Amino acid sequence: MLFPTIEFALFLMLVLPLTWLLNQKNEIKKILLVAASYVFYSFWSVPFLLLLFLSSLSNYAFGLIIGRGSGTKRGSIWVGVAVCCNLLPLCFFKYYDFAAAQIRALAGLAGSDVDFGSTGIAVPVAISFLTFHGISYVVDVHRGKVQASRSLVDLLLYISFFPHLVAGPIVRASEFLGQLAKPSDPRNIDLGGSTLLILGGLFKKVVVASHLSILFVDPVFTNPKAYGSVDLILAVYAYAIVIYCDFSAYTDIAIGVADLLGYKFPRNFDQPYIALSLQDFWRRWHITLSSWLRDYLYIPLGGGRAGRWLTYRNLILTMILGGLWHGAGLQFILWGALHGFGLAAERLLRESTAESGRFRRFLRGETGQTLRWLIVFNFVCVTWVFFRSADANGAVDYLATIARRVGDGTPLTVSPLVLVLMMAGFLTQLLPLSVYAAADGRFRKLSIAGKVGFSTATIWAVTMLAPSGMAPFIYFQF
């Protein structure tokens, strides 16, 4: 079930009042939300509901066992077992075919014929986010950051809660389980804020991301040799807009819907394309994933405490694994590796120059900041080519075609509409936060009738401009 659909509107119209009617009967309300979440997931796949349930059940049991031996060696062994059990379905469904193909190719190079076959099963929707939530829960119980949940219903809801189930944001157990302990306080509903998040999300996904994909990005990336260098470069920037508008739209709507139901989710994006360093970019892009990778991968690897070169290794390894998480393909590994090396290079530069030296002073100045923004933004855009391409060769070919086609006179195909959509997408990044705050303030002051009128008009306008048929959100595949 996609958010911008009639199915979801009907689903929300039913679930929202029932949730609040049962608010004072907290246990029944949670059972209702678990049932609603399972219905939501069943629109994708009924058989994989069992996977969702078993994942929650096993993490519940692991939580109780680990909670009893928290901080002991026995607890550490159990947390290792729990992490492996969480990774097992992910590895099987997502990486088995990829690993089997790589081994087959390597064996083929050595002249032997090895065939591990294929699972023949499509990757279950939400499996990565399921894994993230499961691992963060058992590890946090072990670290003593959260108490093991005594309630199976709480854990079922934590893992399967429909707003975050399919594509995040990744909500930590410590942020969510506490909210389940007692009835939600409806006075905490931020009606103005959540409505704006939902409306903004619909606009970003339906109008900007969908049309930019259909009209420009998909055709150019499918057949780059048919386009000139300017089109190819513009398509890279357009894809940067598409992936931001698509993914941030999903998480914005998820945060807004969760808020209407009385639950708070963490923020997931903060104008990432205005970042002045790669480190800054990762603090603004998919914030809940970056902080997850930091807390459950980078720090356990030794983080920044292990000495200079080991820190660089940890950064690169974390980003490569983060890339591999996005998809089983060499292009994702390269995407992660590029970011890892970029982050390591940035750190090396920071550590080998004096804080008050001329170079750092220059970087802090206006020209330096503009230069930093240009480098970081273009670096991020180039790495998106690996992310978007069907395989690593496709990405290299794409970049090589840009270089080959410079000045060859191929006519420009980009339409004014595409440029307008790109502009609209960039505006979401470049507008100062005070503009958003002013709009938010004005919207909050509207009466309930005014809010309904504005919402109806916005969704109506978005519907009028919607493409026929809605493509799933990009992050559903991860």
Added chain:
Amino acid sequence: MPYLQTVVEPSIALSPGEIMPDLQDKAAARSEFGSAGRAVAAVWATCLLLALAFPQAIASWLDDFEPNPVVAVAQNCTSRLMAVSETLGIATFSGAARELGKSVVRKPE
């Protein structure tokens, strides 16, 4: 003097909750119900207005289902909604706006 002391020292005075606990609880409950009610009302009103503004979307969505009694009832309701919307001129306006929207975002040949 003890009387005056009670008047000037708030710590000695009883809180409103102690004097009228029922009234305070009811007021809080009303406020809670009001916030949730506003959120539910906003979502329902927006969805219903959208259905009235562009009933064609619901009609074509229902056309994708296999015929069954529930779908038949829904289609019946939608055709009535469509009639109301057309009487008000909204469905016709939305239909024209949708065609315009399609032409604006049409992929060039």
